Amino acid sequence: MMKNNPRKLALEILTNFGIDNPRDVTIEDVIYALNIPLKYSKLTNCDGRIIHGEGKSLIVINDSIDFETRRNFTLAHELGHYLMHRNDLIQHVDDSASLAWFDTKNKTKISQQEIEANTFAAEILLPTHLFTEEVYKQPFDPNLIRSISDKYNVSRSSIIYRFVEMGNHPICVFYTKDNKVSYWKRSKDFNFKIKECTRIPPPHDSVAAEFFDDGTIYPLNESKQEISKSTWLEVKEEYADDTFYEYCLVHSGTNLTISVIWED
Ligand SMILES: [Zn+2]
Structure with missing residues (x-):
């Protein structure tokens, strides 16, 4: 059970500031409007953190994050910590591991806080309702992911993650x-048997x-690359060569790929 309700909290903030669409403002605007001290600084091996002073806390963001979407996400993530956890957040340093929103396997206390942030x-x-509008009746396509990502300044990987959860395809x-392969995740209605492929x-x-x-x-x-149905899936001989597609998003800096597979 979540102690906090991060989704509700996020919507409350947008509503309180009369923000109908987050595209109209930056997350920095929101942080300033909430009167939360924010500083860009040199951080080693870390994208963001919260520093506690006497009766005061400060959000610190690495000044050398090169991707705007990543900086944005880090800002929003730290804002989440600031609002929900600043009193019981111990030794909090966010790097690519804690900011990997898709890794929800660990359920330790810190991880729970990371999931919430x-x-x-x-x-x-x-917001979910805007995302749902964007993908309404839309088949999966790399261009759809990119256009939503560009429009909201949110990383492609996080759009993919949400598409798995609430897309229409x-x-x-x-x-x-x-x-x-570290792990996989599928939409509820993805009814194919996935090959044994983790850790190889x-x-x-x-x-x-x-x-x-x-x-x-x-x-x-x-x-959008054509692959065979049998590439990632366990299928009967007669369907093995059926057409499937793979969109492989590459993060070469961290030697990570995110492959989306689907059927038209
Ligand atoms: Zn964090």
Whole structure:
């Protein structure tokens, strides 16, 4: 059970400031409007943190985050911590692990706080009702993910994550780190049997394997790649060559790929 209700809190803030659509303001505007001290500073191995002083806390963000979407998400995440956890947040340093919103397997106290901060961040940057409107009756397509990502300044990976949860088209997402599939997640209505693939390299004929084999990254207009149904799925012989698609999002800096597979 969540102690906090991060989604509700995010919506309350937007409502209180009369923000109908978060595209109209920046998350920094919101932090300033809430009178929360914010500082950009050099941080080592860390994107953001909260510093406690006497009766006062401060949000500190790494001044060298190169992606705007990542900086935005970090700002929103720290704002979530500030509002929900600042009194019992111990030794809090956010790096790529705690900011990986998709990793919800650990249920320790700190992780629970991270899940709450990430849920808060996702909601304040792009409220669920707006996301639902954006994907209403939309088939999955890399262009759809990119257009929502650009419109709201939210990372593509977080849009994919939400599409799994509440999109209108069944997809399955595989996270591969350092050439090993770490785990996968599928939409409720994705009714196919997934091959045993965790803790081993991605299937040899997958788009993810192409990246890990020789660094292949497809240009935007080719990001919808045709694969076989049997690439990632356990299927009967007669369906093995049926057409499936893979969109492989590459984070080369962290040697991570996020593969989305779907059928048209
Ligand atoms: Zn955090």
